[in-house]
Amino acid sequence: MRWLYCGLIVGLVACQGGVSSTDPLPPDPNNPNPTPPTGDDRGAVWYGMQCASCHGALGEGGTAPALNGWTKPRDILVAVIDERMPLGNPDLCRGDCAERVADYILEELQGPLPECEGGVPSLRRLRLLTRREYRHTVADLLDAPAPVCMAIGDCQLETQSCEAGLCVADACELHTFVLDLPDRTPAQVVVAGTFNGWAPTAAQGAWPLQRLPGSQRWFAKQRLPNGQHDYKFVLDGQEWRADPNNPNTVPDGQGGVNSRLTQNCGAEVPVTPGADPTLHFPVESRPAGYFFDAHAASGVVSPVHVDEYLSAAQVFAEQVATRSALANCRDQACDRNFIRNFGSRAFRRPLSEPEVQRYLALIGADRAAGIRTLIEVLLSSPNFLYRSELGTADGAWFRLDEWELASVLSYQLWGTMPDQALFDAAAAGQLSSAAGRRAQAERLLADPRAADHLGDFAIDWLGLAGVIDQPKRGELFPEVTPGLRTAMLQETRQLFADVALGGGGYAQLLLADYGYVDGALARLYQLPGTYGAELTRANKPALRAGILGQASVLFAYAHSDQGSPIKRGVFVRERLLCQKFGVPPPEAGGLPEVDPNATTRERFQMHSGKPSCNACHQYIDGVGFGFERFDAIGRARDQENGRPIDDRGVIVDLEAFGRGTTAEFNNLAELGVALAQSQAGPDCMATQYYRFVQGEAEGETDRCLLQPFLGRYRAQGGDLRALILELIADPAYALRRGEP
């Protein structure tokens, strides 16, 4: 643990101004080194850069106390800034800087904060599909449920077969011969041609047709290689007939005609079932401190993206070309219909007539190639790749239309494209009204996909994705298997779904006395009784209440060979309380020699000894010690290095840094109680959820968009489902603002 001090905190974000993704211009390489702010407004400039991200742009507070309402003399404010601020890096604002910033605070940031009447909506934008969204979207787009069948007669005979109760489109190579004989019933009907040596009977190699039960229709499905094939039907081994349904004929050299068909199927690209089309898509870019993958402003298409989109589209084009109705369309009306339906679903809005024409024109003489091109074009189009939140001008704002709202709803609640019912609601104009949106939202929330998507949120919010591949020492932890890792994550997903949708509220997240376990996880938790391969609900010991005692958290925030009070302390502050730490001071390094026989607690004593370390570590260590009961994979233990476990701790400034509060606790469960009763805890969960949905990092969302809802939300015990429905019903949900 020698390396641990203020500088080490994983995921640090500089309090004095983070990266700004709205800065429009790259640096001018010809610009000489800029000078410090010199204008009369330099106090404001410095405040914006160094103070606002913790104290709020309006001094309203946040991670750090509000400055609005400063009652002490000016000299004290100047001294505090000069000697101690920004937190952890006091050298940054000395002398003139401290004076000017103090003046700015006293002159501009006092007085009541403007009431939140409503916030300023998010910017209108295009949101690039993330890998996860892309995966779900294509799965839904291409796997529309097939009609159910008992026998082939229940499907479209010429183009489909009945497999395992579903009508499945035939592969291109499979050609269906059909012959209707309404006036007689021969004993045998075969098809003979160049492909089987013109044999007149099945015994000699011709292909027999079978009669469709309850009809006078005969059919056979056969694989044909590419090329030209001539054929005739043969009835009872003697009567040769050309195919009456095939207009293509050639003279047969005996005064009659043979039927001719041309097979032209492209090479079928094998699609491995379950293969992930996004496997090599670029990892999403996002700013530090934003925990999710859908940061709106960062969704930019690079050349690597384009390459991958085209490759993926090629695979899907094969699927559609060989297995969908389009493959067997015989006229332009059928093509049109397909394009209109498929295209509208792909673009998540109705296609315009010019668009339909444009795509129809892609299917030219070479039909097989044309179909593939069409699908590739549709799946590479920005209309597919981006979710539009542009809206149309309406007074001061831009109003999202029904189709955009359908996508906003489905991607928010399910992480995928709208289903047919949601498209229908949009077509009926129901989503512009709060009641209409609310009704759809309730329907979507009741679907299992909502719980699944909230599970994704929870894993990303809590930073647990690494559980899947984080190394752990095999000889210390032989019970760690891929199955155990997956079970841990699944448990967290299920608990969170309970919390978010089951009305349990924030307290349940911290205090739940149960979990979800399979055999391996139950053994890890040392639960009595036997458990199977499926996760089932089980009660857990009191010390393991809620999220803090879950194996996933304990596992993720630990090292490969030992636990980590620092990682766990930072987890609580950054992830559960949304509190950030600033940049450590220069030369924060330099660790004194440490006694390896000391306890964890003793080893960290040096943090409190040095003020430059203690500035941040006073908030971290005391919290992290509460986790000492649990080792690097989340097993409980009673002693460490022969000494009994001491998992008492203290949480300083629970609600916000600088408040001057301390609260002691005796174990992890008591820490959970403190968090459950806090204001910062539920607010943090709501804030993170909002950032997840909006794709906006801290500072990018108007504070008054979420603020008005938080009071009610907290009063209802941090009921996330209720908050979700209220936000969806709010008028601002359907609005965006234009750029200045």
Place this chain on the structure above:
Amino acid sequence: MKRIDRRAFLSRSGATLLGTALGTSLLTRPARAAAGQASRVIFFYFPDGVVGASQSGQPSLWHATGSENAFSLSPQLQPLARHQESCLFFRGLSMGPTDSGSHPGGAKKLLTAVDGGNGESIDFVLSRTAGQAALHRHLYLGVMANQSSASGDKHISYSASGQSATPEDDPSAAFQRLFGNGVPNVPNPPTEPTPNRRRSVIDGALADLAAFRERVGPVELRKLDAHLDSLRELERRIQNTTQPPPPTEVCRTPTRSTVPNAEIYRPERFPELLRLQTDLLVEAMACRLTQVGVIQNAFHTSDLIMSRFPNTPMHDPGFDMRSHQASHYGNQHDPNHREYADYLSQRIWWVEQFAYLLDQLKARPEGEGTMLDHSVVVLVTEVCDGNTHSHDDMPFVLAGRAGGAIRPGRLLSYDYARHGGLWASVANAMGQSFTGFGDSGAGPLGGVLG
């Protein structure tokens, strides 16, 4: 939050300017037009710094010592002994005072030379300028650089102000993108659909983009223009595969990676993955597929367990020693201290990997010399001493002759010169006449060129 200025200024700001002025006056060679220029640039990054000057005041164990033309290498630089005449070594380069003492702060400034990463990094700028005609303008390869959802300041390459790009960690994916069609001038049958079909797809996307462009404001327009640029790059690539470029002396399809995607984050595979990515990058450049490449090894403060790398000096199956963990070796250089000893052998290993890259470039003939003679290759990390996190006296090394624009085999010493000047010099070596870059102040770093 409106950004008017990007600097946090201290009372030290006066010294910054003074330092820069001193830095350029110590070496009075002006940046005259170079005889030739570099065809390519590579940035090779490793995380968590080096053994520099200790907290207790012991001298740096990284920096070469001596005079400009008569100097000796430190223990950590020993792997470069065989390339000494091809390298420029530096003393006294600084990344400036902002966020000094911070890993993320250093990573943000590293290739952008702008505080907070609020600028386009030098590799992206060069990909748009000197390297814009290449089939792949920018190649950003990583080894375990995306692990644990790394993002933001963990990545060193910035495609736009405040926006870092993400590297490709899977050599198979990178191979497929670069060589999947067969190398342009080596007869491999293409397995892709016809160029015409791809062109139709691109034309379709371009038309749809045009429709969107009419509806959006300037911020979203930038996104769409980036999308447009990306489509055009692919378009160019397709046109080129139908007319192969002139053959080069050495261009072969590299070995395919056999590391399954599920294993690209196992520390045991790291050396193998780095070897694959390095070979891939060199081959891509030998085949003229790209002129700008970045290799990023892991990222700062990661949990990269270097003691699990097989067949390396720091290998220890019995104990997990991470890069960042070792970097905090204490306030003095103590060989009896485990973290210190491991950290030192880790750093030497990183330099050996950089030396391997130079080996590969030197092994391929080009023009009257080798590929290395026509390249600029830069070794970087985001802090100097790993324990103190200093941003001063950065441990950069520059290799290559840049077609004659650079005269390597020297030790260049500065007195607190800002590192943006080095990137400006690199750009000049690539034929771009930058008078500065990012924080460089007075201009390109004197003494690098010529």
